[in-house]
Amino acid sequence: MIKEIQAKTVLTHHEDAFPTNWDLNPYRGCTIGCKYCFAQYSHYYLGFDDFFKNILVKTNVADRLAIELKSKKWQNEQIKIGGIADLYQHAEKKYELLPQIFDVIKKHRNPIFIQTKSTLILRDFDIIKELSKYTTVDISVSICTLDESIRKVLEPGAAPAIQRMEMLARFKGICRSTTLAFIPIIPLLSDNEKNLNETFRLTKSLGIDNIVTSFLHLRNKGKASFLETIKTHFPHIYQEFSQLYTNSTLNESYANTIKAKIVKLRNEYDLHGVFVPVAKAVQPQQLLLF
Numbered sequence: 480m481i482k483e484i485q486a487k488t489v490l491t492h493h494e495d496a497f498p499t500n501w502d503l504n505p506y507r508g509c510t511i512g513c514k515y516c517f518a519q520y521s522h523y524y525l526g527f528d529d530f531f532k533n534i535l536v537k538t539n540v541a542d543r544l545a546i547e548l549k550s551k552k553w554q555n556e557q558i559k560i561g562g563i564a565d566l567y568q569h570a571e572k573k574y575e576l577l578p579q580i581f582d583v584i585k586k587h588r589n590p591i592f593i594q595t596k597s598t599l600i601l602r603d604f605d606i607i608k609e610l611s612k613y614t615t616v617d618i619s620v621s622i623c624t625l626d627e628s629i630r631k632v633l634e635p636g637a638a639p640a641i642q643r644m645e646m647l648a649r650f651k652g653i654c655r656s657t658t659l660a661f662i663p664i665i666p667l668l669s670d671n672e673k674n675l676n677e678t679f680r681l682t683k684s685l686g687i688d689n690i691v692t693s694f695l696h697l698r699n700k701g702k703a704s705f706l707e708t709i710k711t712h713f714p715h716i717y718q719e720f721s722q723l724y725t726n727s728t729l730n731e732s733y734a735n736t737i738k739a740k741i742v743k744l745r746n747e748y749d750l751h752g753v754f755v756p757v758a759k760a761v762q763p764q765q766l767l768l769f
């Protein structure tokens with residue numbers, strides 16, 4: 480179900496920068512359908528039960544953004560577009576809200592950060608290229624595995640990871656920075672030597688500027704739901720996987736082993752770049768999660 484709504488405000492502030500303090504979400508709900516999506520439970524607060532199917536479209540998002548950017552209180556801080564739902568999800572094909580948003584951003588020369596799993600962003604390649612002449616545009620793409628059989632289960636509506644990485648690389652030299660978010664790393668599924676090595680090797684060979692990493696967190700309702708996914712689709716690892724998540728975070732000793740491999744890969748491929756926001760700068764270590 481797609482429901483068009485009129486948003487009263489569109490810029491959302493949060494204290495913890497990830498990686499910016501301001502979010503703009505043209506959509507609520509997300510058809511990309513990642514099984515590990517931490518945002519899916521936010522939908523209950525809006526009175527909808529299925530984050531992956533009930534999509535709210537803020538059709539007035541560009542008009543509202545123009546008003547909020549004109550406010551005397553606004554300090555031109557960097558805005559992350561699509562923090563809680565992918566900005567280039569399927570509905571964007573029809574609604575074309577992003578070109579309207581970019582037009583407003585260009586007029587105000589406001590820095591932005593874009594993160595997506597969708598190759599639909601290439602539709603707006605020329606617009607983003609032009610926008611980058613007026614303001615800072617940082618772009619990030621997230622992936623968790625290069626193994627298509629696993630990706631199809633965990634991220635059914637996303638493009639294959641290799642396509643996402645190649646797409647990200649096309650923005651190199653156009654946007655201020657290109658960052659691969661190797662997030663979440665999922666124990667026993669995406670932390671094997673082959674996936675780790677290949678992800679770093681491709682990041683380097685494609686010329687992507689940065690790579691940030693973080694393990695899967697399993698909180699509240701998301702934990703039961705994700706464990707059910709593992710039980711259904713990857714029964715051979717279910718028992719071991721469950722034991723690695725006796726609480727919401729990955730078993731520390733196991734995590735340290737993977738962290739050490741990642742440090743080694745960072746050294747091997749000389750990938751120490753970190754993403755630093757334009758304004759309200761956070762310490763780079765916060766984003767270089769390990």
Ligand code: SF4
Binds near residue numbers: 510516
């Ligand atoms: S793309 Fe992002 S918002 Fe959409 S389902 Fe996946 S993790 Fe959630």
